[in-house]
Amino acid sequence: MLAHTIFASPGVKVPLMGNEAIARGLVEADVRVLVGYPGTPSSEVIMTLQPYSRELGIYVEWAVNERVAFEIALGASITGVRSMVTMKAPGLNVTSDPLLSAAYCGVERGLVILVADDPGPHTTQTEQDSRWYAKLAKLPMISPSNPQEAKEFTKIAFEISEELKLPVILRTTTRVNHTVSDVVLGEIKKIQQEPKVPRDEPRFVRAGMLWNLERHKWLNSRLQLVEDIINKYSLNNSIGEGHLCIVTEGVAHDYVVESLEELGLLSEVKVIKLGLLYPTPRKFLLDNLALCKSVLVVEELDPYLEEQVKIVLYENGIIIPIYGKTTGHIPLEGELNKYIVKRALTSLTKINQISLLEKTPVSSQDVPLRPPPLCPGCPHRFSFIALKTALLKKGYKLSEIPIFGDIGCYALAVYPPISMLWTEHSMGASISMAMGAKIAGYHKPVVAVIGDSTFYHAGIQPLLEAVNKGVDILVMILDNDVVAMTGHQSTPAWRMSESGRVLRPISIESIVKALNPDLVVTLDPYNLDEMISAIIEIIDKPGVKVIIAKHTCALLERRRSIFESKYYVEESTCKGCKACIITTGCPAIIMENNVARILIEDCNGCGLCSRYCPYKAIKPLVKGEKP
Amino acid sequence: MAQRYGSVMGFIRIGISVKSPLFDPGEADYILGLELTETLRRLHYISNNGLVIAADEYKPSYAQSVTHPSLKAEDIAWKIKSLWPKTIIIPARRLAEKAGSIRALNMVILGTFNALSNLLSTEGIKTAIRKVLPEQATLISIKAYELGYLYPQQAL
Missing domain, CATH: 3.40.50.970 (Thiamin diphosphate (ThDP)-binding fold, Pyr/PP domains)
Known part of the structure; x- marks a missing residue:
């Protein structure tokens, strides 16, 4: 993000990536400590603010791992300054030990944990659903749907954290972190933050078992307050009325709304969007589901909301059909898109399926996969x-x-x-x-x-x-x-x-x-x-x-322009044996028309390919020359 | 999604009310392809009235180089055109090099796209280029954009 956006006035509308919007939210919330470990799709929050660390008076650094990052942020928050820690989903596993204890001691100034899940998955080893961590750690979790909400929810997370004296988890998914859309900027507010380490052993020392029992009671009592406290922030909302109610959150909400618009169903279906994922907003859900005849839960990753909806309805003696991942209407794996949402909607309403699902004029082509390789010169x-x-x-x-x-x-x-x-x-x-x-x-x-x-x-x-x-x-x-x-x-x-x-x-x-x-x-x-x-x-x-x-x-x-030379294939000498490609797999070498060719702009000049050419057809090229 | 030397697709939506960041196969009004095999890979995203604008770049993956070493740029371009006649293949490398750098290939495509779609103001694009790029790259990028913009008039 450019400097003029970081410092731009409130009311200005700029296109921001979700992660940049979170970064701007941190500036608006006067956050003083920002730490994390790189991990797609979470990295850009820290990268956005690093160049402005001094001007903003924010400590913005990568830590050696997520757990250390979390503990730094926790220490800072207890000492009285607003702090955020960022990580991708597996980072929360690394952080889980101090995370659970942090729910018992709580915080002084706001502490927000940004965790970015990756439905798909695009760049992560598992399709981990970090929403379960909120339930496990007993920490409030909120989830935005788009870059604008990402910025607002960041600020709200700090407010909630300070009202409750608990760390708050801001949970995003790839399509929220990496989507770019217009964001209206807000006011940059400076708040009084005096560093002071509180001494309170029952609160901060987990060696006392009676203290731990008391803190557990304290934690449970705080969780009781959450739904009322968050009311003023409109994290949860609903639109429309109808017998079919859709419960959704995050980017799935935007797929739902657009699918309903395109199917002409917006006026017949009620959409209930949850911004607060934990603790379950029981009153809100019950109020909104009371008149529904059936419920479709549209969410990515695990049937987390689906289970919460079932619990709330069961507890209130409401037995209606609940569709979602358990019933096969929404898949258990992979990320969602409009097609999947429409398929679920058409199967639950009386819409002609064929007209809306079969509209591609060109069928999908069988092209060899292109997994990312080691770079040229690696x-x-x-x-x-x-x-x-x-x-x-x-x-x-x-x-x-x-x-x-x-x-x-x-x-x-x-x-x-x-x-x-x-x-x-x-x-x-x-x-x-x-x-x-x-x-x-x-x-x-x-x-x-x-x-x-x-x-x-x-x-x-x-x-x-x-x-x-x-x-x-x-x-x-x-x-x-x-x-x-x-x-x-x-x-x-x-x-x-x-x-x-x-x-x-x-x-x-x-x-x-x-x-x-x-x-x-x-x-x-x-x-x-x-x-x-x-x-x-x-x-x-x-x-x-x-x-x-x-x-x-x-x-x-x-980037440092260290390479002196690049390499090229002498076409008259190349026999098309592919030895260079088969040995190195370098993406700067291609076969075209049965001869090897080095893509000059991609070559980093390591020369490994020339070593393996049996015909000595690969030769160095002096800087500035053309092959 | 940045995956160096991997297959990358971005969804761009412009409109009064845009909610979903993704759209489905069969919904793209335009496909802007920076490489031919990748354009072919995503061709099913084109809508009934859609237009494909692709660079004549051929950068086959490792698998394709090994299994189909005889293929060349024209083969893939022909395949795309036979599947979707509303396709324009631009000599983008040549135009980008003429502008000063192969790295400005994307600006060539942007130029052609805007000449044909008339969706964005050229002044707005130039201002954006000046905002995000360093001086030298700015001049090359604007030149590349202009060459791409003029290409359809000259070619068609």
């Missing part, structure tokens, strides 16, 4: 090719050496032609799962690969465990000096953060050496032969061997 490509070559040279079959992977770009090595990843599970799991395979008795070498940011985030303890217990594993830390996959965020190895804060760099090598494994080597994977020799030499050695394969992300180097 140092991880060198690391994986080195590993593959070393294993083969050592006489191993690739099918007998398991490679436990981790979360980050390097996991794209799972796709052909690299095909060098057996698992990608959760942050940090590579090393511990490799250890598990070894202690289970697997007699061949096992390998763990983990990226630099993932290592900082959750890989240090697994390595400590492996060294401590003494297992035979090869750990490759693929260090490209950045959180690359989520858009190039800083790591603890940086000297200065995006907000301009001077950092004390903490090198991976120093951490690994402190853990004292049997062997540590740091290599540049661009020196492919050296990498291959090193792996051949150490793969069979006993103990924990760590290779730190260190080379900056090729896209960062490109």
